[in-house]
Amino acid sequence: MHIIKVNAIDSTNSFLRNWNREKYLTTPVCVVAKEQLTGKGQMGTTWQSNANENLTCSVFMPINSIEVMDQFYISIAVSLAVYDTLNSLILPKLSIKWPNDILSDRYKVCGILIENILNSGRLRGVIIGIGINVNQLEFDNLPFAGSIKQLTGKNFDIDEVLQVLLSKLKNRFSELSQENFDVLKEEYESLLFRKDKPSTFVDVKGDSFVGIIKKVSNSGKLQILLEDEVIGDFDLKEIKLLY
Template sequence: MIGQPFIVLNTTDSTNNYAMAQLNEGLVTPGTTWFAMEQTAGKGQRGKQWHSPPGENLMMTTLLEPKVLALSHQFMLSASIALAAYDFFLQYAGDETGIKWSNDLYWRDRKAGGILIENVLRGGSWQYAIVGIGININQARFPDHLPNPVSLKQITGKDWDAVALAQTLCACIQRRFEQLHPTRFEAILEAYKSKLFRWQQPGLYKQGDTYFTATIRDVQPDGRLVLDKDGEIFSVGFGEIEFVITK
C-alpha cells in the first residue's frame, strides 16, 4: 500500500536522495513514503532545485515497484503519477487544474507543483521508481525568478495541513498505480491528454533561441509532444522546448 509506512522527516537534503539511500541500505519496502518538513537541496527536473520554506508545502517521495512495466514504458508511469497529482489537486483547487507536459501540476497558467521520477535499474531490468512530488500548499510569497508559481493557499484563501494532504495524495497515487497495466495504456494516455495545459490550443514556445507559436496535437506513448506549427507537424522530447508563459 502506498503511504504505508508514512515517514515524516524534520529535515533532509532531498526526499529522493533520502529514499535512494534507504533503498541502497535495504531498509525499505515498496509503498514507503517520506514527507519532509524541510528540504535543504530539493530536486526538480533537469537539475533544477526546488525551494520551499520549512513546513509550508508538500514535499514527499514514494518508492514504487513497477513490476508489470518494461523500461520502455517509463512515460506511462510518469503520466499516471501526473494524473494522480491532478486528481489530488482538483479536489481542492477546482476544475481549472491541469497538467503541463510532461508532468508539472498547473492551475490556470501557473505552476502549483512538479514531479521527479528517478529509476533504479538492476540487471538491465526496471526494479524501482523513486517518485518525488513537490506541491505548493501554504506558501504565500515566491522568489522573483520563478515565472508563474501558485499555491493552494493563494487559490483558496485557506491554510492547509500539508501532512494530511500528502496522505490523501498517497491514496490518489494508489488508485492510479493499480490501473497501470499494458492493457490500459491507451486509456491512461487519453486521460492524460484530456487534462493537458494548452491541449489543442495555440501557445508560445521557445526552442534554442527561437520563439514560435504552435498547437499541441498529440502526445506519443513514449511521451514525445506533437506540435502543429502553421501546418507543420513535428514532435519534441523532454527538455527540447520551453513553454513561454506571457503575463
Template structure:
C-alpha cells in the same frame, strides 16, 4: 505503506534512494520533509520551498512498470493521481503542463521528479518525488509559481492532501500496468494549453515559433502542429512554452 517523516533533508529522493540500497524496501515507502535544501526538478532544475508550508515527499515503488518501454506510463499515472487528489479539495483550473508540472490556471503549484533504477533482472524500481506548494504565500522572483492557498484563499491540511495523493497513486499505479490507456486519456484531456495557438522557444537555439499542442506520444515526446501544417516532436527540455 511505510511513512517516514523528517524535519530537514537535502533531498527526499536522494534519501529514499540511499535507503533502498541499504534495505529491502516495501513498495510505497514514503518519505516527507518539512524543508529540503537541494530539491530538484526535471533535468536538474532547482525547487525552492519554504519550511513547513508545503508538501515535500518521495515514494518508492517496486516493480513500478512492466518494462522499460512503459516508463512514461508511470509519469502519466503519477500526474493524473495528483490532479485527481487535488480535485477532491476543489482546487480550480487544474491542468498538467507537459511533461508533469501541476498547474492551477496559468500558475505552477507542483512539480514531479521520477528516477528509475533498472535492476539486473530487468525489473524497474522507481523513486517519485513531488513538491507541491500548499500554504506558501511568497514566491519572490517567480511570477509563474503559486500555491493552493494563494489561489483559493484557504489554509490546507498537508497530511490530508498527502493521504489523498497516496490513495490515488496506489490505485493508478496498479491501473497503469493493466489498462494504461484509461490514464493516457485522462492525461491528454488535462494537458495544459492543448489545442491553443501559442508561442514556443527552442532551448538550444533560442528560436521562437508558433505552434499548437496536439498530443504526447508513448515515448513522452510533445507533439506540436507548426504553421506549415507539419507535426514536430520534442523531448523534455528541448522546447519551452511561452505563456
C-alpha cells in the same frame, strides 16, 4: 504505506535512493520532510519551498510489469494522481503542463521528479519526488508559482494533503498496466495545458516558434502541429513552452 517523517533533509529523493541501496525496497515507502534543503526539479532546477508550509515528499513504488520502453506511463500515472489530489481540494482550472507540472489557473502548484530504478535492465521500482505548494504565500522571482492557499483562500493541513496524495497514487498505480495504457494516455492528453491552442515555444537555440499541442507519443515526446500541417515530436530538452 510505510511513512518516514523527518524535520530537515537535503533531498527526500536522495534519502530514498540511499535507503533503497541499503534495504532493497520491495513495498511502497514514503519519506516526508518539513524542510528540504536542496530539493531538485526537472532539468536540475531548484524547488523553492518554505519550511513547514508545503508538502515535500518522495515515494518509492515497486514496478513489476512495466517495460523500460513504456516508462512514460509511470509519469502519466503520477501526473494524474497529483491532478486527482488537487482536484479533490477544489482547485480551479487544473491542467498538466507537459511533461508533469501541475497548474491551477496558469500557476504552478506542484512539481514532480521521477527516478527509475533498474535491475539487470528491467524496471523494478520508481522514486517519485513531489513538491506541492500548500500554504506558502510568497515566491521570490517566480511569477508563475502558486499555492493551494493562494488559489483557494484556505489554510490546509499538510498531513491531510499527504494522505490524499498517497491514496490517489495507490489508485493510479493500480491502473498502471498495459491494457490501460491507452485510457490513461487519453485522459492525460485531455488535461494538457494549452492543448489545441496556438502557443509559443522556444527551441534550444533560443528561437521562438508557434505550434499547437496535439498529443504525446508513447515515449513521452510532445507532438506539436507546425506550419504546413507537419507534426513535430519534441523531447523535454529540445523545447520550452511559454506561458
